[in-house]
Amino acid sequence: MKKLIFLFVVTIVSALFTGCSNDLTDEGPANVATKATVTIPHNTIITSDVTWSNTNEYILNGKVYVKAPATLTIQAGTTVKGVYNADPELASALIVTRGAKISAIGTFTNPVILTAQNGLEGGWGGLVLLGKAPLNRVDQVIEGINPSVVPSGVDVYYGGGGAGLGDAEDSSGTLRYVRVEYAGAKISEANELNAFTFGGVGRGTTLDHLQAYRGADDAFEFFGGTVDAKYLVSTATDDDAFDFDFGYQGRIQFAVSTIDPSLSYSSDPNGIECDNDGTGSTAEPFTHPTLSNFTITGTQSGSALNALKSAANFRRNAQFTLVNSVLYGFPSGVLKETVNPSTLLNNVVSSTVANQEFNTFTPDVSNLARAWNNLILSSPFGAYRSTALQPTGGAAIDGSYYSHTDAWFTNTQYKGALVSIGANWLTQGLWVR
Ligand SMILES: [Ca+2]
Numbered sequence: 001m002k003k004l005i006f007l008f009v010v011t012i013v014s015a016l017f018t019g020c021s022n023d024l025t026d027e028g029p030a031n032v033a034t035k036a037t038v039t040i041p042h043n044t045i046i047t048s049d050v051t052w053s054n055t056n057e058y059i060l061n062g063k064v065y066v067k068a069p070a071t072l073t074i075q076a077g078t079t080v081k082g083v084y085n086a087d088p089e090l091a092s093a094l095i096v097t098r099g100a101k102i103s104a105i106g107t108f109t110n111p112v113i114l115t116a117q118n119g120l121e122g123g124w125g126g127l128v129l130l131g132k133a134p135l136n137r138v139d140q141v142i143e144g145i146n147p148s149v150v151p152s153g154v155d156v157y158y159g160g161g162g163a164g165l166g167d168a169e170d171s172s173g174t175l176r177y178v179r180v181e182y183a184g185a186k187i188s189e190a191n192e193l194n195a196f197t198f199g200g201v202g203r204g205t206t207l208d209h210l211q212a213y214r215g216a217d218d219a220f221e222f223f224g225g226t227v228d229a230k231y232l233v234s235t236a237t238d239d240d241a242f243d244f245d246f247g248y249q250g251r252i253q254f255a256v257s258t259i260d261p262s263l264s265y266s267s268d269p270n271g272i273e274c275d276n277d278g279t280g281s282t283a284e285p286f287t288h289p290t291l292s293n294f295t296i297t298g299t300q301s302g303s304a305l306n307a308l309k310s311a312a313n314f315r316r317n318a319q320f321t322l323v324n325s326v327l328y329g330f331p332s333g334v335l336k337e338t339v340n341p342s343t344l345l346n347n348v349v350s351s352t353v354a355n356q357e358f359n360t361f362t363p364d365v366s367n368l369a370r371a372w373n374n375l376i377l378s379s380p381f382g383a384y385r386s387t388a389l390q391p392t393g394g395a396a397i398d399g400s401y402y403s404h405t406d407a408w409f410t411n412t413q414y415k416g417a418l419v420s421i422g423a424n425w426l427t428q429g430l431w432v433r
């Protein structure tokens with residue numbers, strides 16, 4: 001009986017989608033006041049290609065799954081709002097399952113916005129992409145989803161089937177100029193989703209110009225996978241800005257994270273947090289993110305309403321590469337608790353506690369320790385949408401840079417995510433809040 005009702009709902013919703021996808025004109029997004037509201041009910045499964053149009057506003061009233069072979073297209077200028085539901089089983093989230101795709105391609109001035117209807121941190125779950133790329137464990141259920149309440153026929157596992165298996169080139173589609181706001185709802189007991197959750201996502205996926213704004217858990221969490229990303233922004237996320245686990249092996253260049261000192265954070269907030277897995281096992285592939293041109297900022301005191309931890313914490317048997325980056329405003333700079341082969345070169349690091357820039361180790365001499373007011377950035381704790389985080393002199397542009405041989409990376413004449421002068425990817429346009 002339950003199943004019959006469910007199929008009925010899906011049919012109605014599919015009909016709505018089909019109608020909506022024909023509404024688009026060439027006149028650009030409609031006036032906000034005239035947008036029609038389309039409500040997508042809990043446990044909707046999108047099984048064939050659908051377009052969410054910028055002439056509508058979409059309300060997710062629960063979990064919505066995209067199932068292979070469907071592609072969900074969300075047009076530039078479209079806003080999707082997740083409904084708050086105190087029952088974690090009913091928390092709203094958009095979940096793109098293995099083999100399915102999302103195409104959410106906004107523009108510099110007209111992003112795709114996924115937000116909470118109530119405008120509060122944790123007001124909805126967030127965006128989840130699941131793929132078939134390698135992990136360091138057998139197929140895994142995505143954290144935060146309770147498989148026992150997922151509708152039958154929906155696969156909430158991710159990864160390519162275990163060590164040595166999987167499709168590193170797998171594609172989950174494209175996210176470009178997408179902002180996810182107020183995510184991180186509890187989605188089952190003691191389990192939060194993140195703004196962006198990537199489980200086993202492959203490098204056939206395109207990720208660039210993504211902002212996570214004030215989520216209740218991590219901004220970007222990568223569970224295994226090989227996906228690359230450029231131009232990421234984490235704004236005042238509750239836990240970690242960039243969290244890596246379960247054998248993630250991708251590349252990320254140009255990423256900024258900031259903290260709002262008027263808020264409180266989790267018990268373990270780090271700019272970057274990187275584990276091989278929760279127990280520090282030697283399961284392969286080892287987690288090894290290759291990170292370049294990060295600007296990780298905390299606060300001048302190293303605290304907000306509670307204490308922050310490390311600008312970067314590499315631990316539990318992880319490997320890592322971090323180059324050409326600027327990290328400051330946390331009690332500890334780079335906390336290295338793994339002895340695995342790693343690369344840490346040409347970074348400039350500050351810590352609010354004396355002599356904790358390179359915590360428990362001596363780095364290569366290309367890494368520099370500096371007081372926060374000697375970094376030298378325009379205004380290290382200033383407004384991130386201004387020129388504040390751009391270097392004006394000193395170690396960030398002292399001529400000592402790591403030179404990439406991998407052509408995927410852009411070689412820069414600066415450290416951190418932002419060029420020293422002029423316009424840049426962060427300070428203009430409307431896509432960053
Ligand atoms: Ca998390």
Ligand SMILES: [Ca+2]
Pocket residue numbers: 217218239240243273
């Ligand atoms: Ca975390």
Ligand SMILES: [Ca+2]
Pocket residue numbers: 243244245273274275
């Ligand atoms: Ca973590």
Ligand SMILES: [Ca+2]
Pocket residue numbers: 239240268269270273
């Ligand atoms: Ca953490």
